[in-house]
Amino acid sequence: MKPLTKKNTLKKLLLIPILLFLFYSCSSEEETQTPVIQYTLTVTAGDGGSVDVLGGTYNENSNVTVTATADEGYAFSVWSDGSTNSALTITMSSNKRITATFKLIPNNYCDLEYDEGEYSIQTYFDSELPEKYKSDACTIISYLDAILPFNQYTLNDNDTNTPIYGLDIFTWSIDSGKPFSDYIGNDGGLCVCGTRGNNTLLLLEFSNQDLINEQNIDKYAIIAHEMFHAYQHFKSNGIHPFKNFWLIEGMAETFASIFQRGYYPNSNYFDNHMNVTDEAFANIETFEHYDTFDPTLPDISVYMILVLSKKLQNDGLTESESFSKIFNDYFASNPTETNWKSNFEEVFSISVQDFYAFLPTYQDNPSDVIPSESLTLENIFLD
Numbered sequence: 001m002k003p004l005t006k007k008n009t010l011k012k013l014l015l016i017p018i019l020l021f022l023f024y025s026c027s028s029e030e031e032t033q034t035p036v037i038q039y040t041l042t043v044t045a046g047d048g049g050s051v052d053v054l055g056g057t058y059n060e061n062s063n064v065t066v067t068a069t070a071d072e073g074y075a076f077s078v079w080s081d082g083s084t085n086s087a088l089t090i091t092m093s094s095n096k097r098i099t100a101t102f103k104l105i106p107n108n109y110c111d112l113e114y115d116e117g118e119y120s121i122q123t124y125f126d127s128e129l130p131e132k133y134k135s136d137a138c139t140i141i142s143y144l145d146a147i148l149p150f151n152q153y154t155l156n157d158n159d160t161n162t163p164i165y166g167l168d169i170f171t172w173s174i175d176s177g178k179p180f181s182d183y184i185g186n187d188g189g190l191c192v193c194g195t196r197g198n199n200t201l202l203l204l205e206f207s208n209q210d211l212i213n214e215q216n217i218d219k220y221a222i223i224a225h226e227m228f229h230a231y232q233h234f235k236s237n238g239i240h241p242f243k244n245f246w247l248i249e250g251m252a253e254t255f256a257s258i259f260q261r262g263y264y265p266n267s268n269y270f271d272n273h274m275n276v277t278d279e280a281f282a283n284i285e286t287f288e289h290y291d292t293f294d295p296t297l298p299d300i301s302v303y304m305i306l307v308l309s310k311k312l313q314n315d316g317l318t319e320s321e322s323f324s325k326i327f328n329d330y331f332a333s334n335p336t337e338t339n340w341k342s343n344f345e346e347v348f349s350i351s352v353q354d355f356y357a358f359l360p361t362y363q364d365n366p367s368d369v370i371p372s373e374s375l376t377l378e379n380i381f382l383d
């Protein structure tokens, strides 16, 4: 018997793959005759961006690469399957539907100076807003930023001592839905609505009708009104325990009225606040709290602040000094529900009861309490 040589063994081993190859070749030929399986792909883009492939029909197990591209002001966020890379390769193992979502890049629309360590205002403007409003609102916010001497402060909430570094202003049209929901949830309206991280949050949600109506300048006074609320927060390190309607709202509205008259000289903003009635005086204590304020009564809170200014002028202050004391000193005394009357007497040298008794002094000629034409916010805050 011929002994097995190494060469013979190799020959025999080589036969096996050749046979296997033939077997698989036959099998492969059979497969091409079966119907090709195909699947459908649907690709969509959420608000703020687009995708380069909208989908189609693809052979089973083929790979499709789709790329999401964000619009200006947005960034790619995530695919609906959880992938976070904007270029996504999809293997077509079944019918697939996938959506790219985008997020708004935090913007600093008005381009206000941001100084690390200084109280800074960040502006978030929805891109859908009318250009005229965007430009006017930025001018006004930047003007008020220069007028109001904000500084960093620590929130007066015993638990966290949150430092407040600035103000986040969000503005959009109610007709655009909730474009900032990623940042502020479903909050809306016109308010200084607490804090967002280390910033006070100010929301300016207007109707499209008010935004496009260029005759409507009240929307600009509202910006001043709300920014003054932010200033009250700063002055009293957060005014949460204090809910006095006439002091909080009367001051903000007086500030807004001085602003509006200076900025839009033909407006008669003060006159709208001079409906001074006996009924209001008879119910004066209902003005002390948001819960008891009766919106069916004429709101005399601006008249009250203006009479307070007259009283301080009678005591010897100049007009601008009287408003400076009202706008700066009272909230700096950290008024609360329990100390607000004693703080009032300390700051203004008159008891609340005596002040209420003094209120009817100008009832017959309420326009006498309207500040002189020469009074400006610059006089009050910068002189």
Ligand SMILES: [Zn+2]
Pocket: 225, 229, 249, 252
């Ligand atoms: Zn208000």
